[in-house]
Amino acid sequence: MEENKNMTAERSLEIIRESIERSQRALSKNWALPQIWWGVLIVVFSFLIAYLWQNHGGPAWNALWFVMWVVGYIGNRFIDKKKETVPTTFVGKTIGQVWATFGIIASLVGWIIFIAACGLIPVEWVVPDQHVYINITSIICLCFGMASTMTGFILKNRVFLVCGIISGVGGYFLAMHFPWVEQLYVMAAVAVIGLIIPGLIVYFQNKK
Amino acid sequence: MFKPLDPLLHSELRLAVVSLLISTEEAEFPFIKEQTGATAGNLSVQLDKLATAGYITVEKTFKGKRPCTLCRITPTGLKAFEQYVETLREYLNPNSQE
DSSP, X not given: OOOXXXXXXXXXXXXXXXXXXXXXXXXXXXXXXXXXXHXXXXXXXXXXXXXXXXXXXXXXXXXXXXXXXXXXXXXXXXXXXXXXXXXXXXXXXXXXXXXXXXXXXXXXXXHHHHHHHTTSSOHHHHOOSTTOOOOHHHHHHHHHHXXXXXXXXXXXXXXXXXXHHHHHHHHHHHHHHSXXXXXXXXXXXXXXXXXXXXXXXHHHHTOO | OOOOOOTTTSSHHHHHHHHHHHXXXXXXXXXXXXXXXXXXXXHHHHHHHHHHTTSEEEEEEEETXXXXXXXXXXXXXXXXXXXHHHHHHHHHOGGGGO
């Protein structure tokens, strides 16, 4: 770009539009990589836990989800270092806070249920009525769908929006219909629809 | 009669820089350089001009051990940008002036 005192009004507006669009594209593209990473990780761990659950000792293998959080966090730090430097924006911060909220709530609920299942705290503290049934996968799918849909609204991105709604609502009901080992396949499907597909679409759309 | 356009903003590179900064809280020098496609030397000169006019602030800091130049738009810069866009609108829609 050069010094140009004879720019037309149209050209000026074009520069403003292009600049704003370019920075939004960079932001969306940077969100795509961690989404793909977490999506792939959830699919891999879902199948791994499902296999171990069916063949080597039951639902106790669900404890591996905590290993996934650690692996995911390390990988995320690596992606953060490799990805393009994107400016701090209100939009970027808000999306980060939405997903941090999902991560905190999903992992806290998971930890509390796990600790109760291990007998470290009385089960009555978690499920006071014996007729109450908690399906953690349903709850996580719902929270996940909400986070993804909110991301779609904030980024004004229909792909995130639609995939978030489908994976959240679909995952919530399907996980209740298949409460045993099959819920892990529901989780994998939710990760593909809610994370991998929108992540890949946004990444390739903005790769130009 | 049309109002004159702010000469400081009526330059492709400076306008692109300010447009990038209005949608961000702060942006690093390499990001602005990449997004505008400008050379480092030219960009530095234009950033200095904007900073001297009080439209942006340029902070030299460190990110780990690496030096990092952070640019932010100021309220003066934001107001000048709004005024610039308003004037552009008048150029494009002269009938809406009344």
